Amino acid sequence: MIENLWRGVAIIYTKTGEETAKKIENWIESEKEVPAISFTYSSTDLSYIWSCYDAIIFVMAIEGVVRSVCKLASSKDKDPPVIAVDDAGNFVTPILGGHWGANEIAKEISSILGGKPIITTASEIFGKDSVESIARRLIAKIVNPEAIVKINSAILRGEEICTDGFSIQGMREGKDCKYIITTSNFQDPNKVVLKLRLLPLHVGIGSKREVDVNLIYSGLMEALSKMNIEPSRISSISSVREEVGKIAEMLKVKFILYNLEEIRIFSNPCLTPQSEKLKEVGVKGVAEVCALMSSGLNPRLVLRKVKLSKSATIAIATGE
Amino acid sequence: MIENLWRGVAIIYTKTGEETAKKIENWIESEKEVPAISFTYSSTDLSYIWSCYDAIIFVMAIEGVVRSVCKLASSKDKDPPVIAVDDAGNFVTPILGGHWGANEIAKEISSILGGKPIITTASEIFGKDSVESIARRLIAKIVNPEAIVKINSAILRGEEICTDGFSIQGMREGKDCKYIITTSNFQDPNKVVLKLRLLPLHVGIGSKREVDVNLIYSGLMEALSKMNIEPSRISSISSVREEVGKIAEMLKVKFILYNLEEIRIFSNPCLTPQSEKLKEVGVKGVAEVCALMSSGLNPRLVLRKVKLSKSATIAIATGE
Numbered sequence: 001m002i003e004n005l006w007r008g009v010a011i012i013y014t015k016t017g018e019e020t021a022k023k024i025e026n027w028i029e030s031e032k033e034v035p036a037i038s039f040t041y042s043s044t045d046l047s048y049i050w051s052c053y054d055a056i057i058f059v060m061a062i063e064g065v066v067r068s069v070c071k072l073a074s075s076k077d078k079d080p081p082v083i084a085v086d087d088a089g090n091f092v093t094p095i096l097g098g099h100w101g102a103n104e105i106a107k108e109i110s111s112i113l114g115g116k117p118i119i120t121t122a123s124e125i126f127g128k129d130s131v132e133s134i135a136r137r138l139i140a141k142i143v144n145p146e147a148i149v150k151i152n153s154a155i156l157r158g159e160e161i162c163t164d165g166f167s168i169q170g171m172r173e174g175k176d177c178k179y180i181i182t183t184s185n186f187q188d189p190n191k192v193v194l195k196l197r198l199l200p201l202h203v204g205i206g207s208k209r210e211v212d213v214n215l216i217y218s219g220l221m222e223a224l225s226k227m228n229i230e231p232s233r234i235s236s237i238s239s240v241r242e243e244v245g246k247i248a249e250m251l252k253v254k255f256i257l258y259n260l261e262e263i264r265i266f267s268n269p270c271l272t273p274q275s276e277k278l279k280e281v282g283v284k285g286v287a288e289v290c291a292l293m294s295s296g297l298n299p300r301l302v303l304r305k306v307k308l309s310k311s312a313t314i315a316i317a318t319g320e
Numbered sequence: 321m322i323e324n325l326w327r328g329v330a331i332i333y334t335k336t337g338e339e340t341a342k343k344i345e346n347w348i349e350s351e352k353e354v355p356a357i358s359f360t361y362s363s364t365d366l367s368y369i370w371s372c373y374d375a376i377i378f379v380m381a382i383e384g385v386v387r388s389v390c391k392l393a394s395s396k397d398k399d400p401p402v403i404a405v406d407d408a409g410n411f412v413t414p415i416l417g418g419h420w421g422a423n424e425i426a427k428e429i430s431s432i433l434g435g436k437p438i439i440t441t442a443s444e445i446f447g448k449d450s451v452e453s454i455a456r457r458l459i460a461k462i463v464n465p466e467a468i469v470k471i472n473s474a475i476l477r478g479e480e481i482c483t484d485g486f487s488i489q490g491m492r493e494g495k496d497c498k499y500i501i502t503t504s505n506f507q508d509p510n511k512v513v514l515k516l517r518l519l520p521l522h523v524g525i526g527s528k529r530e531v532d533v534n535l536i537y538s539g540l541m542e543a544l545s546k547m548n549i550e551p552s553r554i555s556s557i558s559s560v561r562e563e564v565g566k567i568a569e570m571l572k573v574k575f576i577l578y579n580l581e582e583i584r585i586f587s588n589p590c591l592t593p594q595s596e597k598l599k600e601v602g603v604k605g606v607a608e609v610c611a612l613m614s615s616g617l618n619p620r621l622v623l624r625k626v627k628l629s630k631s632a633t634i635a636i637a638t639g640e
Binding site for chain 2: 016060061062063066067069070073076084086087090091093094095096097098102116118120121122
């Protein structure tokens with residue numbers, strides 16, 4: 001589960017939970033290879049984190065977590081999975097989003113902490129996808145939102161759902177079910193068809209002065225493969241280094257070159273906060289900014305920046 | 321702890337948790353001898369329960385509990401202790417009010433369910449009273465609320481607090497501390513003094529036609545003793561049975577006789593819902609109604625009705 005949280009995991013902790021928080025952060029980064037960013041509770045604007053990350057882990061007493069999430073929770077379909085871990089790492093408790101990932105995340109986290117996952121939801125509806133989570137995973141837009149409720153209810157009732165144009169675990173490819181999720185132009189007035197439009201992807205690349213084109217290319221292919229995304233969905237590659245243009249050539253996509261001033265003035269609430277090290281040397285991360293700037297209207301990160309090596313990072317965004 | 325929850329424990333459950341809910345209800349009623357009332361989640365107006373009971377136990381998945389309490393939670397000092405128990409009774413998790421009772425309640429409940437209490441708050445501030453909870457337990461009004469924050473902070477910092485005019489576990493009786501909680505007229509401009517005014521108590525008594533005066537009298541004395549309340553604080557006794565007047569005579573307090581029509585038309589959001597049995601025979605409980613009607617402005621229950629025997633019930637209320 002955690003390896004699919006490409007927009008990253010936010011870990012929020014108070015001083016007494018720092019050790020446990022760092023343990024979780026290091027494990028997610030090194031073993032799961034997805035971004036994990038930790039924030040101190042007092043210095044954090046939770047509303048950004050709420051909409052910018054794929055999961056939120058609080059290392060705090062449950063009451064504090066509940067009072068924090070109460071300010072932001074809106075509905076089961078929209079809220080991110082939220083997990084509470086006590087300072088000592090004894091109990092890992094899904095607070096919100098149990099069926100949309102929090103239970104699985106809690107199990108994985110508790111196993112590395114030597115703690116216990118506190119699973120309190122009924123087991124029979126475990127791990128069932130919602131239409132929204134499928135769309136998020138495919139990085140797709142739901143074309144006819146009026147079908148969402150019908151399909152989600154069918155999923156919860158355990159009815160068979162077919163996929164058309166893509167494959168996903170637990171659903172059968174085909175067009176002979178009553179309920180169909182399609183990425184093609186398939187239509188059938190006698191069936192309930194939910195249409196997804198796969199969104200174009202924009203890759204931003206940060207690199208030190210010496211650009212290792214082969215390393216970046218293979219790192220990008222590996223990241224896409226983990227995300228189960230065809231390279232053909234890439235719409236642009238961008239960077240502040242001209243040499244990165246070679247990767248765009250290899251992929252036969254548009255290359256966009258930005259300058260450092262453009263990077264400096266761009267802002268987006270979901271950008272990964274600068275590390276202390278980057279702050280010291282006065283450099284702003286470029287991969288996320290490049291990816292977002294290339295994504296048009298309402299840009300949003302779909303892969304938070306990951307390091308390919310000490311010398312390169314990639315991030316992926318989409319937009320309208 | 322649970323034996324001090326005189327306004328009763330509300331247990332809220334969904335169908336799949338009914339067995340666990342009933343187990344908790346029966347145990348609280350029979351072993352702890354305080355009122356426990358269970359409600360089905362779907363038929364319940366949570367906002368009444370929030371302010372009418374001394375603790376709320378949800379037998380439901382934590383996510384459902386969190387989404388429910390988010391609508392009602394206001395602040396640590398005002399919210400009741402809230403505990404979540406999963407359907408199977410495996411995990412008993414304090415959700416709100418960990419320091420004001422929820423942790424202790426969770427420990428007691430888990431022991432009878434054979435489950436595990438999920439305590440996630442720092443242990444060093446366990447079981448410390450707040451000024452509000454002391455006032456609630458003494459059934460007193462805080463005369464100078466502006467001193468609340470100062471005294472509560474001192475309690476949390478571990479400073480010594482003296483009590484004057486009453487005694488309470490964990491605090492020393494006397495007037496030589498910097499921080500003093502008093503029920504007398506004590507004043508000292510060099511100290512932080514929080515004044516409590518003990519409120520008059522109004523006892524309502526329900527009885528079958530044959531009034532067993534001695535049984536009711538001794539039951540009332542026992543209840544007051546459990547609540548650590550002097551009989552001299554009783555201001556009135558009321559009932560629909562004239563014979564109950566003898567108890568008022570014995571206590572040398574006012575007796576108020578109500579008729580059934582007065583009982584019928586009285587309403588208060590915190591009244592214990594009629595049992596199926598009472599509904600069947602068309603009788604409305606009278607103890608709580610009598611106690612509340614006698615209590616003047618803003619009446620509120622301080623002891624939810626308890627059965628003294630099959631033939632009599634008492635309830636206690638206060639007001640302004």
